[in-house]
Amino acid sequence: MNHLASSGFLTLLVSISILGALVATIFLLTMLVKEWRSGKLW
Amino acid sequence: MHDAILSPWIGWMLLAVFSVLWITLGWYWGHKARRSLDDYMLAGRNVGLALGTATAMATWVTSNTTMAAPQLAYQMGIWGMIGYSLGSMGLILFAPMAERIKALIPRGYTSGDFVRLRYGKAAWRVFLAISIFYGLGWLISMGMAGGLLLNALTGIRYEVGLTVILIVCMAYTMMGGLYAVIGTDFIQSILILAGIVLLAIIAYERVGFEPVHAALAAKRPDLLNLLMPAALMFLFNNLIFGLGEIFHSNVWWSRAFAFRKGVGLRAYLLAGIFWAPVPIVAGAVALVAPHLGMNVPAADMVGPLVAARLLGAAGAVVIFIVVFSSLASSLDSLLAATSDLIVEDIYRKHFRPEAEESSLRRASFLTIVLLTVAAWLICLPRVTHLAGMIAFTGAFVGSAIWPIAAGLYWRKTNPLGATLGMVAGSACGLFAYFYVGWYVAALIGAAVSMVIVLATTLAAPRDFDWQRLQEHTDEEPAVERAPAWVPETVANA
Numbered sequence: 381m382n383h384l385a386s387s388g389f390l391t392l393l394v395s396i397s398i399l400g401a402l403v404a405t406i407f408l409l410t411m412l413v414k415e416w417r418s419g420k421l422w
Numbered sequence: 423m424h425d426a427i428l429s430p431w432i433g434w435m436l437l438a439v440f441s442v443l444w445i446t447l448g449w450y451w452g453h454k455a456r457r458s459l460d461d462y463m464l465a466g467r468n469v470g471l472a473l474g475t476a477t478a479m480a481t482w483v484t485s486n487t488t489m490a491a492p493q494l495a496y497q498m499g500i501w502g503m504i505g506y507s508l509g510s511m512g513l514i515l516f517a518p519m520a521e522r523i524k525a526l527i528p529r530g531y532t533s534g535d536f537v538r539l540r541y542g543k544a545a546w547r548v549f550l551a552i553s554i555f556y557g558l559g560w561l562i563s564m565g566m567a568g569g570l571l572l573n574a575l576t577g578i579r580y581e582v583g584l585t586v587i588l589i590v591c592m593a594y595t596m597m598g599g600l601y602a603v604i605g606t607d608f609i610q611s612i613l614i615l616a617g618i619v620l621l622a623i624i625a626y627e628r629v630g631f632e633p634v635h636a637a638l639a640a641k642r643p644d645l646l647n648l649l650m651p652a653a654l655m656f657l658f659n660n661l662i663f664g665l666g667e668i669f670h671s672n673v674w675w676s677r678a679f680a681f682r683k684g685v686g687l688r689a690y691l692l693a694g695i696f697w698a699p700v701p702i703v704a705g706a707v708a709l710v711a712p713h714l715g716m717n718v719p720a721a722d723m724v725g726p727l728v729a730a731r732l733l734g735a736a737g738a739v740v741i742f743i744v745v746f747s748s749l750a751s752s753l754d755s756l757l758a759a760t761s762d763l764i765v766e767d768i769y770r771k772h773f774r775p776e777a778e779e780s781s782l783r784r785a786s787f788l789t790i791v792l793l794t795v796a797a798w799l800i801c802l803p804r805v806t807h808l809a810g811m812i813a814f815t816g817a818f819v820g821s822a823i824w825p826i827a828a829g830l831y832w833r834k835t836n837p838l839g840a841t842l843g844m845v846a847g848s849a850c851g852l853f854a855y856f857y858v859g860w861y862v863a864a865l866i867g868a869a870v871s872m873v874i875v876l877a878t879t880l881a882a883p884r885d886f887d888w889q890r891l892q893e894h895t896d897e898e899p900a901v902e903r904a905p906a907w908v909p910e911t912v913a914n915a
Contacts, residue, residue, distance in 0.1 A: 384500065384646040387635030393500070394631070394706040397507075397699035398622050404479075404696035405615045411472035412608065420682075422469045422604070 426577030427730045427738040433576025436742055437583075441590040444750060447609075448594025448602040455599035459779045462599035462786065463531060463762050464680040469604060474681045474689030477604040479697050480611035480751035481673060482513060485567040488614065488704050488748045492725030495705030496718070498653035499638075499645030503705035505657030512664035513694030519669070520678035520686030522830055527891045528683075533675035533826075534767035539891050540829045541837040548844045549825075550767055552818045553670060557760035561793065563812040564756065565801040568749045574723055575742050584801050587746075591753040592794040596787055600680055603754045610747035614700070617744035621729050621737065622703045625710050628732055637713035645709070655861055659816070663864040666819030669826045673759040761789040813860045817851025820867030824875040832879060833886045839878025847871030 384390065415421045426433075455462045469477075487506070494502035527536055533553065538546035565588055572583030594602045626634070638645050647653075668674050678686050708724045714731055718724045726745075729737035765785045770777055777785070824847075825840035851867025858866075 384635070384648065387631045390500070390635055390646075390709075391631040393503075393702060394622065394626065397702035397706070398619055400696070400699035401615050401619045401703050404699070405612060405619070407692075407696075408472055408476050408608070408612060408615075411470075411475070415470045415472050420470045422465055422473055422601070 426573070426575060427726050428576045428735065428742060430577045432735070432739065433572065433578050433742065436576075436739065436746070437572070437578070437586060440743070440746055440750075441586065444590055444594045444606050445597075447606055448596075448598040451598035451601040451605050455597075455601045459782055461601065462783060463758075463766075464676060465600040465604055467680055468682045469677075469680050469685065470682055471685050471689055471692075473604050473608055474677070474685050475692045475696065476611040477607035477755075478513060478674075478677060478690055478693035480607040480614065480747070481677075481755040482509070482668075482693065482697050483611070483614050483700055483748050484564060484752040485571060485745055485749045486563075487701055488618070488744050489567070489571065489722055489725060491701035491704040492708035492728075493722045494656070494701075495645075496708040496711060496721055496724045498650060498656065499642075499647060499709075501648065501650055501653035501657060503702045505653060505660055506701035506705065507698045508657060508661050509664040509701070510694040510698040511661055512668035513690050513697060515665060516668045516674055517687045517690035517694065519827070519830055520674075520681065520690050521684075523675065523678040524681065524683060524686050526830070526888055527679075527893070529893065530679055530891075531676075531766045532763050533670060533672045534763055534771075535893065536675070536829070536891065537825075537840075538767070538771070539893055540886065541825070541840045545825070545837050545841040545844070546767070548841055549670070549822065550763070552822055552844060552848065553672060553763060554760065556667070556671065556815045556819055557673075557756060557763070558793075558796070559812050559815040561753070561756050561760065561797045562800050564749060564753050565797045566804075568753070569801060569804070571745050571749070574720075575726060575738065575745065580804055581802060585798065587749060587753070588794050588798050591750055591757060592790055595754045595757045596790045599786075600676065600758055603758050604680070606754065607751050610751040613747045614744050614751075615696075617740045617747075618700060618703045618707075621733070621740055622706050624737075625707050625728065625732050629710050629713055634710055634713050638709060641712045645712075659861045659863075659865050662820055662823075662868050663816045666816070666821075666823045666864055666868060670819055670822035671759065672763045673755050676759050676762055757790050757793055760793055761786055764789050764793075813863065814855060816860070816864035817855055817867040818848045820851055820864035821845075821847025821871040823868050824872045828875050828879065833888070834883035835875060835879045835886075836882055836884040838882070839875045842878065843871035843874040846874055 460467055491506050494506055530536060534546060534550055537549040565584055568587040569580040569584030572578045573580045644650060681689055704725060707728050710728050711718055711724055716727060716731060718727060726738060726741045729741045765782055769785050770782060821844045825843050828835040829840060847867040847870040850870040851863045854866035855863035
């Protein structure tokens, strides 16, 4: 009853997490270049 | 005992490449750090969003996140992964606090500065004891994890791996101060994110979600149980422990001081959002094990074993890089922040208020070396239950949540309540640790402290003047001011 009956939730959870980690990587690299160019890195 | 996943010579090659890289970067950024104490301790107080977000995220990704998350997924299933990812709430809730810290104490150096100015000396000393004990606990648990993980992954002897990782982190932190810590954290955060995403994509692309679910349902149905009691209990304790760790520790306060004005809120918020998927992605790799029919001799090695099974040596190399980056990103931050706390709050404020920058720099170097040697000596005998010492500190850090949060937002919270909250919360949390279980220590510590702080705030409200937090500038060393009722002649005597 309390168990996940189909693979849907697992697929959604893992897929969203992988996508989130990918977005994080792209954001960090983009922001790094942007701030470096404008001399606002640190 | 299982065999190592990589051969020792590949392990040594990887260790050498990354050690040289981190130390070279530490030396390079050392030029910036040498300009002033603010540069060395707080990276010039002008860190931007990219580096700010990455350093908060990478520091919170410890070797526990990358190794224990797969273990928890393998032992507690779906809730183990989600429970671990709730650790991100600490970063998210600290985001507005970071902004307030920067606004209230723009020239502050440590979390100790805040507690001293807000609550006075008694609360400050209790807080220092809690914070330094916690820092050492985390340092020992990371050092020990480093030696054990390098040994398990590559067969490199525990003592040798432990020594190398501690010396490398000490060297670049000492040379480049917070510049080196934050700069290397950025590279480490990218390596961690890219590494786990690569492993998870390849694992599920080769195996598929449906077969993984079918294998779990047939062989380990408990892992798909949404009402698994142990997993739910772990979820709450982990949440409170994470809050306590982040709210009080100088690791996070020093970053709040180091970030440019207006960056703290966004950086911690984004770091929390970016951190949340990491334990789920790392944990998801472990859920493939039942489908592969793998024999997992030690649950904490399930992540590397699955990676090696699916991708061979290349998978193990990726895991090595992710784990080494996770260890270094936390160890360097811990060395820098704990040394700042000892130098600023103990050496400067207790013994040498007139100390010059050069003498504080020397004290910082020496403290980083002493902390490393202390951690090395404690870790060397390989008393493995010491790795769990971090759970023992849960009682202490839980008790600091309310004094810190209330002190930052409520004028009315008084010093006695904060001090009592920390002392009684720690004592009750410790009692719970020994007589109930490790999983309730942080919860009880935080609950007792909350009751005391709230009750004393209501019973004896005080009207704190926030201006009193604006203590000093670099040009004007801190001076303890006498209370207003003391005649000037006496105060100046």
